[in-house]
């Protein structure tokens with residue numbers, strides 16, 4: 001496996017030392033797209049926010065800066081991601097302004113109607129069952145709360161080849177289940193969200209989808 005393939009194979013569930021390096025690299029690589037996506041949200045300073053698939057924890061740091069009187073939670077199914085994001089935000093964890101747990105998006109360890117905002121940066125395409133996972137996220141959102149999913153790659157006829165190349169590099173055909181923007185729009189609506197909006201950054205090809213719990 002070459003270096004790129006090794007890196008890609010760490011993105012779904014970082015493990016061991018290579019996984020730790022991957023989480024740190026993701027913090028750098030995803031910083032600009034994350035700031036772009038978060039720019040669509042109105043974050044009040046007392047908000048309770050959950051970041052799903054928190055990886056190296058940089059998104060949590062950005063969110064905690066905006067919600068400085070609130071609290072930011074992170075979940076990730078990788079031990080390495082939990083460790084890495086906890087370390088990056090250790091001062092905020094110590095102040096009880098951030099809490100990071102090991103958990104899957106399919107079973108979020110918080111009660112119904114908990115969060116004002118839920119974010120997922122570069123992660124939805126790894127979720128085991130997007131249809132039911134979007135409903136699980138919906139469950140823990142407060143009424144009027146917003147979900148924001150951000151992705152560097154959107155499935156379009158033009159980038160089928162890039163997506164296939166990633167899958168081949170990672171040596172599995174179902175590795176990354178990228179969706180078209182229409183598919184995501186429909187999945188959000190099917191899970192109960194309203195005011196669903198798809199934003200595109202045409203310079204970079206980025207996309208984010210946001211939806212509201214009625």
Ligand SMILES: C[S@@+](CC[C@H](N)C(=O)[O-])C[C@H]1O[C@@H](n2cnc3c(N)ncnc32)[C@H](O)[C@@H]1O
Nearest residue numbers: 013026030053055076077078104105121123126
């Ligand atoms: C490509 S990384 C992105 C990390 C971070 N959000 C960022 O933008 O740098 C994907 C992250 O999602 C996590 N992840 C993937 N599937 C997950 C699931 N089913 N439940 C929770 N976390 C998941 C992975 O462990 C990994 O940390």
